[in-house]
Amino acid sequence: MVDSRLPNFRSLTPAQRVEHLARITDLSEDEVALITQPGALSVERANGMVENVIGTFELPLGVGGNFQVNGRDVLVPMVVEEPSVVAAASYMAKLARDCGGFQTSSTGPLMRAQVQVLGITDPYGARLALLKHRDEILALANSRDKVLIGLGGGCRDIEVHVFPDTARGPMIVMHLIVDVRDAMGANTVNTMAESVSPLVEKLTAGTVRLRILSNLADLRLSRARVRLTPAVLRTPERSGEEIIEGVLDAYTFAAIDPYRAATHNKGIMNGIDPVIVATGNDWRAVEAGAHAYACRSGRYTSLTTWEKDTQGALVGTIEMPMPVGLVGGATKTHPLAQLSLKIMGVQSAQELGEVAVAVGLAQNLGALRALATEGIQRGHMALHARNIALVAGATGDEIDAVAKRMAAEHDVRTDRALALLEELRRQ
Ligand SMILES: CC(C)(COP(=O)([O-])OP(=O)([O-])OC[C@H]1O[C@@H](n2cnc3c(N)ncnc32)[C@H](O)[C@@H]1OP(=O)([O-])[O-])[C@@H](O)C(=O)NCCC(=O)NCCSC(=O)C[C@@](C)(O)CC(=O)[O-]
Ligand SMILES: NC(=O)C1=CN([C@@H]2O[C@H](COP(=O)(O)OP(=O)(O)OC[C@H]3O[C@@H](n4cnc5c(N)ncnc54)[C@H](OP(=O)(O)O)[C@@H]3O)[C@@H](O)[C@H]2O)C=CC1
Numbered sequence: 229m230v231d232s233r234l235p236n237f238r239s240l241t242p243a244q245r246v247e248h249l250a251r252i253t254d255l256s257e258d259e260v261a262l263i264t265q266p267g268a269l270s271v272e273r274a275n276g277m278v279e280n281v282i283g284t285f286e287l288p289l290g291v292g293g294n295f296q297v298n299g300r301d302v303l304v305p306m307v308v309e310e311p312s313v314v315a316a317a318s319y320m321a322k323l324a325r326d327c328g329g330f331q332t333s334s335t336g337p338l339m340r341a342q343v344q345v346l347g348i349t350d351p352y353g354a355r356l357a358l359l360k361h362r363d364e365i366l367a368l369a370n371s372r373d374k375v376l377i378g379l380g381g382g383c384r385d386i387e388v389h390v391f392p393d394t395a396r397g398p399m400i401v402m403h404l405i406v407d408v409r410d411a412m413g414a415n416t417v418n419t420m421a422e423s424v425s426p427l428v429e430k431l432t433a434g435t436v437r438l439r440i441l442s443n444l445a446d447l448r449l450s451r452a453r454v455r456l457t458p459a460v461l462r463t464p465e466r467s468g469e470e471i472i473e474g475v476l477d478a479y480t481f482a483a484i485d486p487y488r489a490a491t492h493n494k495g496i497m498n499g500i501d502p503v504i505v506a507t508g509n510d511w512r513a514v515e516a517g518a519h520a521y522a523c524r525s526g527r528y529t530s531l532t533t534w535e536k537d538t539q540g541a542l543v544g545t546i547e548m549p550m551p552v553g554l555v556g557g558a559t560k561t562h563p564l565a566q567l568s569l570k571i572m573g574v575q576s577a578q579e580l581g582e583v584a585v586a587v588g589l590a591q592n593l594g595a596l597r598a599l600a601t602e603g604i605q606r607g608h609m610a611l612h613a614r615n616i617a618l619v620a621g622a623t624g625d626e627i628d629a630v631a632k633r634m635a636a637e638h639d640v641r642t643d644r645a646l647a648l649l650e651e652l653r654r655q
Pocket of ligand 2: 417
């Protein structure tokens with residue numbers, strides 16, 4: 229079993245980190261080379277993925293450490309350009325593991341496809357016509373994807389939503405509810421939606437326009453819960469109780485105010501998107517689902533909840549759509565995507581979604597804890613300082629030397645980095 233606790237990982241060189249990772253996750257020499265050498269995604273392969281390709285664009289690949297999910301240690305590959313994200317997630321995962329880590333669950337992998345029908349005068353009558361022929365519609369949808377049916381997936385049900393009075397006249401929207409197993413499922417459900425459209429037109433005497441999945445994947449939810457005692461949260465400067473009160477104040481702000489909720493949820497996605505990108509999944513789909521779900525009550529609010537239990541411990545939860553796959557899209561074409569799954573040791577798309585939301589919950593706590601106590605700048609800017617040093621032209625040992633001076637001075641700016649670099653080079 230992998231030990232995800234990574235003490236001193238930060239003080240290793242990237243090569244030493246990969247060596248450690250390879251040892252504990254059993255990576256082959258070829259897999260190590262994929263991580264360490266540039267060009268894991270060849271231009272030839274990239275050219276097969278999207279259009280007008282002229283090259284590839286690399287981003288840092290880090291590892292979120294310390295995660296324990298349902299009692300299993302998980303190393304989390306994170307592709308992200310923003311400093312302090314990996315550190316904050318690892319930090320909160322370290323605290324959480326002392327309290328049993330993250331407990332997760334999820335719904336089945338059910339996606340929705342929408343079929344828009346116009347040109348009808350009796351939308352409620354058309355609804356009943358579709359519901360009456362539900363089995364026929366399901367059979368037709370399921371005749372299209374033998375592989376998915378063989379894997380135990382397929383179209384499970386239909387819903388019909390009526391919009392009796394729109395700017396374009398009465399409209400009905402039929403949803404296909406499809407179990408997409410280990411795929412993200414967009415192409416799968418879109419094919420089904422297109423294939424049932426002639427039957428839908430026949431049954432409703434209407435005209436079908438759009439046939440496309442819904443990114444509000446509210447039937448495909450992943451959930452995570454974490455519980456941290458005051459003793460675990462305590463720092464030399466502050467009691468655990470004080471930190472919990474601060475986190476609860478911060479959460480309440482996000483729960484009541486959409487201006488704050490947008491930033492709060494961005495902090496959650498700081499943790500989730502890097503996992504989605506590292507596994508070759510469609511982060512726009514996950515982002516769209518997250519924010520639409522955050523608005524499901526009609527008011528945009530927090531994707532997480534934070535509360536205090538009767539023993540005074542902080543309890544955090546998250547629930548959100550997680551349309552991710554282990555197959556399909558770029559998950560098998562980008563060589564590093566499958567490697568990320570191997571490092572995580574996940575066996576199903578559901579498990580991947582659950583790990584991703586656990587990381588999002590940890591990330592949210594990392595930001596709230598910092599914001600409600602010392603402020604975000606100390607930890608974040610200290611790590612961002614390395615970026616600024618690079619912008620100023622620092623190389624090799626100069627990067628850390630310049631970054632440390634700026635962090636110590638609480639003055640992280642490019643002009644200061646340039647001055648420090650000049651000073652360093654004069655010595
Ligand atoms: C940055 C820390 C973690 C420092 O915090 P610290 O107290 O200086 O950390 P530490 O040195 O005591 O280390 C504690 C643990 O953190 C991890 N850690 C610590 N440093 C590193 C590092 N260099 N490399 C790798 N891991 C690191 C590591 O796991 C370490 O344990 P160890 O393994 O060493 O026993 C803390 O200040 C923090 O969590 N800050 C919050 C940062 C954050 O949220 N960043 C997100 C970007 S800001 C944003 O975009 C979102 C936001 C804030 O707007 C969202 C919102 O408003 O809600
Ligand atoms: N609005 C959106 O979010 C949209 C997103 N997209 C894109 O769609 C792509 C994802 O679509 P998706 O349908 O997942 O991709 P694919 O169509 O590439 O893969 C799904 C197919 O893989 C096959 N398959 C093999 N093994 C499994 C398994 N274990 N579980 C499930 N299916 C399996 C199935 O049948 P078979 O082998 O017969 O194919 C299935 O239909 C992403 O690239 C996304 O960006 C596209 C349109 C809109």
